[in-house]
Amino acid sequence: xxxxxxxxxxxxxxxxxxxxxxxxxxxxxxxxxxxxxxxxxxxxxxxxxxxxxxxxxxxxxxxxxxxxxxxxxxxxxxxxxxxxxxxxxxxxxxxxxxxxxxxxxxxxxxxxxxxxxxxxxxxxxxxxxxxxxxxxxxxxxxxxxxxxxxxxxxxxxxxxxxxxxxxxxxxxxxxxxxxxxxxxxxxxxxxxxxxxxxxxxxxxxxxxxxxxxxxxxxxxxxxxxxxxxxxxxxxxxxxxxxxxxxxxxxxxxxxxxxxxxxxxxxxxxxxxxxxxxxxxxxxxxxxxxxxxxxxxxxxxxxxxxxxxxxxxxxxxxxxxxxxxxxxxxxxxxxxxxxxxxxxxxxxxxxxxxxxxxxxxxxxxxx
Numbered sequence: 441x442x443x444x445x446x447x448x449x450x451x452x453x454x455x456x457x458x459x460x461x462x463x464x465x466x467x468x469x470x471x472x473x474x475x476x477x478x479x480x481x482x483x484x485x486x487x488x489x490x491x492x493x494x495x496x497x498x499x500x501x502x503x504x505x506x507x508x509x510x511x512x513x514x515x516x517x518x519x520x521x522x523x524x525x526x527x528x529x530x531x532x533x534x535x536x537x538x539x540x541x542x543x544x545x546x547x548x549x550x551x552x553x554x555x556x557x558x559x560x561x562x563x564x565x566x567x568x569x570x571x572x573x574x575x576x577x578x579x580x581x582x583x584x585x586x587x588x589x590x591x592x593x594x595x596x597x598x599x600x601x602x603x604x605x606x607x608x609x610x611x612x613x614x615x616x617x618x619x620x621x622x623x624x625x626x627x628x629x630x631x632x633x634x635x636x637x638x639x640x641x642x643x644x645x646x647x648x649x650x651x652x653x654x655x656x657x658x659x660x661x662x663x664x665x666x667x668x669x670x671x672x673x674x675x676x677x678x679x680x681x682x683x684x685x686x687x688x689x690x691x692x693x694x695x696x697x698x699x700x701x702x703x704x705x706x707x708x709x710x711x712x713x714x715x716x717x718x719x720x721x722x723x724x725x726x727x728x729x730x731x732x733x734x735x736x737x738x739x740x741x742x743x744x745x746x747x748x749x750x751x752x753x754x755x756x757x758x759x760x761x762x763x764x765x766x767x768x769x770x771x772x773x774x775x776x777x778x779x780x781x782x783x784x785x786x787x788x789x790x791x792x793x794x795x796x797x798x799x800x801x802x803x804x805x806x
Contacts, residue, residue, distance in 0.1 A: 470508030713740035745780030
């Protein structure tokens with residue numbers, strides 16, 4: 441981690457930090473918008489593919505969906521929206537009108553393809569294009585991003601497989617819950633096969649106020665064993681994320697590193713480990729380095745973020761230089777995920793400050 445590892449790698453991670461959690465900005469001008477909107481419905485459900493988060497500010501989006509005809513008066517607006525998106529960013533052109541002008545190709549007022557205004561990564565043909573074609577385009581874009589990650593020699597961090605903090609699931613001992621979890625694990629295994637991702641983040645849901653915590657723990661262990669029976673042969677590791685119950689997630693079952701460690705040891709599978717979110721654990725229990733040391737055999741990934749504010753390291757109270765030194769001495773070689781915002785949002789200075797913060801944290805003495 442000293443020398444080039446964190447500096448080079450986190451420069452790259454800043455650019456590719458949103459890789460498979462695609463936040464899309466819909467630039468809709470015509471009737472293809474109907475097909476786009478239907479992809480959010482249950483029959484298609486693009487949330488399954490990590491692309492269900494619609495953002496109506498280009499500064500919060502990394503995927504631009506151009507849907508419909510682009511006329512010459514609108515072209516500067518499209519270019520402005522694209523320019524306001526931060527890197528990395530991708531563009532999907534949806535439908536014949538966006539691709540090449542469609543029926544209006546020869547009109548004096550129509551741009552003959554949005555790729556004359558912005559660079560396009562994936563084209564969705566058809567008039568109208570089918571919703572499943574957009575879903576397919578998103579999966580193609582994910583594969584394109586993955587191939588670029590491989591070219592850069594970067595690791596794919598944990599993707600969110602199950603994080604429904606509003607439901608009781610893992611703590612229950614019912615066949616209905618177990619069948620649902622097994623089905624979701626099979627979907628996750630297929631996603632990992634397609635993208636090359638090796639870690640799937642799972643939150644164990646809410647606790648049951650009517651059931652003793654020890655029974656809930658036993659149920660969670662049993663359910664995780666069923667999940668590991670699916671994921672271990674697929675070469676995928678489930679990473680459990682304990683979340684703080686003081687500030688962000690009251691009522692969740694899994695809250696701390698010691699609890700997560702005990703569950704992982706009981707499951708006793710290489711496919712069940714912990715992602716240690718240092719922001720959440722600073723809020724919940726502090727004592728970050730001793731907890732890392734005690735649970736080290738079960739730590740598979742680490743989320744970074746400072747407290748308060750959950751912004752970049754050095755913006756709060758956590759001494760990340762000491763934490764990076766500890767990870768260096770432990771020869772940690774898994775992902776460090778930038779699970780945080782930017783203290784100076786919406787500015788180039790703020791983005792530069794994030795890079796500088798990681799360089800400062802990496803400046804420890806060996």
